[in-house]
Amino acid sequence: MNARMEVLGPQGERFDEILTPEALRFLTRLHDRFVGRRHEILATRMERRRAIENGRDLRFLPETREIREDPEWRVAGAGPGLEDRRVEITGPTDRKMTINAMNSGAKVWLADHEDAMSPTWANVVGGQLNLFDAIRRQVDFTSPEGKEYRLGEQTPTIVFRPRGWHLVEKHLRYTDAPGIAGPASGSLVDFGLYAFHNAHELIARGSGPYFYLPKLESHLEARLWDDVFSFTEELLGIPHGTIRATVLIETIPAAFEMEEILYELRDHCAGLNAGRWDYIFSIIKNFRGRGAAFTLPDRARITMTVPFMRAYTELLVATCHKRGAHAIGGMSAFIPNRRDPEVTARALEQVSADKRREAGDGFDGTWVAHPDLIDTARAEFDAVLGDKPNQVDRLRDDVHVEARELVDLRIDGEVTDAGVAANVSIALRYLESWLRGVGAAAIDNLMEDAATAEISRSQLWQWIRQGTVTKEGTKVTAAHVENLLGAALAEHRTEDGRFDDAAELVRGLALGEEFPTFLTIEAYSRFLVEPEVTAALEARSTGPIPVGEGRAA
Known part of the structure; x- marks a missing residue:
């Protein structure tokens, strides 16, 4: 060693x-x-x-x-x-x-x-x-x-x-x-x-x-x-x-x-x-x-x-x-x-x-x-x-x-009810796949990876904070996204999957007050690292070694 x-x-x-x-x-x-x-x-x-x-x-x-x-x-x-x-x-x-x-x-x-x-x-x-x-x-x-x-x-x-x-x-x-x-x-x-x-x-x-x-x-x-x-x-x-x-x-x-x-x-x-x-x-x-x-x-x-x-x-x-x-x-x-x-x-x-x-x-x-x-x-x-x-x-x-x-962000398009629901569903299903060790997932005939999932969850966070109203007149709130998450869970949850853990991650990534800079940082630390490894790191850490970028200011 x-x-x-x-x-x-x-x-x-x-x-x-x-x-x-x-x-x-x-x-x-x-x-x-x-x-x-x-x-x-x-x-x-x-x-x-x-x-x-x-x-x-x-x-x-x-x-x-x-x-x-x-x-x-x-x-x-x-x-x-x-x-x-x-x-x-x-x-x-x-x-x-x-x-x-x-x-x-x-x-x-x-x-x-x-x-x-x-x-x-x-x-x-x-x-x-x-x-x-x-x-x-x-x-x-x-x-x-x-x-x-x-x-x-x-x-x-x-x-x-x-x-x-x-x-x-x-x-x-x-x-x-x-x-x-x-x-x-x-x-x-x-x-x-x-x-x-x-x-x-x-x-x-x-x-x-x-x-x-x-x-x-x-x-x-x-x-x-x-x-x-x-x-x-x-x-x-x-x-x-x-x-x-x-x-x-x-x-x-x-x-x-x-x-x-x-x-x-x-x-x-x-x-x-x-x-x-x-x-x-x-x-x-x-x-x-x-x-x-x-x-x-x-x-x-x-x-x-x-x-x-x-x-x-x-x-x-x-x-x-x-x-x-x-x-x-x-x-x-x-x-x-x-x-x-x-x-x-x-x-x-x-x-x-x-x-x-x-x-x-x-x-x-x-x-x-x-x-x-x-x-x-x-x-x-x-x-x-x-x-x-x-x-x-x-x-x-x-x-x-x-x-x-x-930075000319003018786009001919609106936020729609379907777009909000799609972001919730994609974020949930991708993170569930990621937690099972599969980082590239075919979802709704699109290849999703961490980058595309980042768009979905960050849009949800931004729409909630900006008080965005959809084309159909629905205000995007944390409660609305939580309801959509519950519906997506009911549709996709399986006995052998990681959907409950994925839903917990979506809540932290999209509904929290702070904005996590990358979805992979907290998800990795919480779910992909064995508890004994975390314990060993904590036992020997004797100074402030940063572990990543954490959350945005």
Whole structure:
């Protein structure tokens, strides 16, 4: 056992292959170097959010104007195997999904330990094992029904998404040099285990250690990641710049610092991604208390063509191509249903239109959440790209986005009774799935993950606080939402499910006076961490180590 990085979680089959003494020492070195800066950026986030809530408008930073106006610098760009990213499939790293993603025919697999994964200890370590095996082509799976899954000849390039800076891993206890103990950083654990075990193997196989970086809010957070990458390359003895990252622009503060984020990561950067669902959630979270002008209508009405989303995506493409970076589109939530041809036809139509718009706007690739959508998405990008691997050389000099356009929240739509009820039902059913360890759930023919569920619960909180009245004349109150929650429970509760726990979470997330910054923080601590692990952490914590972002001020 490593003296300062202790495993508190239970041992599962083959866990010792991932949680080796050498890997734990590597995690300790990452924490020693970077955990203090992690705490600083989380504090800065809360200060900025408080300022926005109090009326400060976001702006392009005057202190970094020289970076934006310097025409010379470029990012490192695509690493080996990342030149063509026209279709990327996203999904968690359970055994079956790993094989299905690797056999999907997509160019890239976003192997997700963030919004599409419920961070149970079994999922966190088991996902690392599945990735370890997949990279070495030794992964297989037999379903309970006896169906066997094996890897095909052609497999996608893996880009791994660790948890965001705000999340912790309580099943590992880190003690710093002065002797203060607390939970490990989820980001450093996920990144560190993947890089330690797989970097050299990936390089030998003609690829490399590639990452998606979630939830960034500033260029200073990008600088922290860049330093993590450089330090890791030094420790592992691989050339500087081998690690490549694609940053998700999925928060409204980050939208004002896209160019600076690219600049900070320029030696390691492959591109930016338009993380649409978390971006909408970030808008609601940051402006939730600033009046009716910042109150959005039904979730279904917030499409990619509304003014603030259009400005955001056009700025992203223009910024990326100006600096030689890939611009990767987001995920349409529509998914096919193999038992319902009408649902499938509607999903394919919606996805086709979404990807046609992205390819036409200059995106170099896009996400899908289901293998049956790959051909549809690919066809739209093939029509624009042809034999070219990307369209990074397509400059968008016609794009000139001003700060006010990024927060132009005017949308042709209203809050409806059906929209309120849908948000309650989605939040309940998604959280119930998440508590059972399933972080990507098909609900009403849409793929829901933590980001889409965040929109549903944060809209409920905002509508209650703003005294919103629906199109039909119903005032959205805590009592009304409680009644809808009771109705949803009566409709969906099962004997073997976690619906009562999920309902308790919905009440805390949507009905409480304070606004929880992320639904995953409290849900993780209360329901996914074994009581004995919590007791062990509390017994040894000897100082104020923050465990996450907590609740908004």
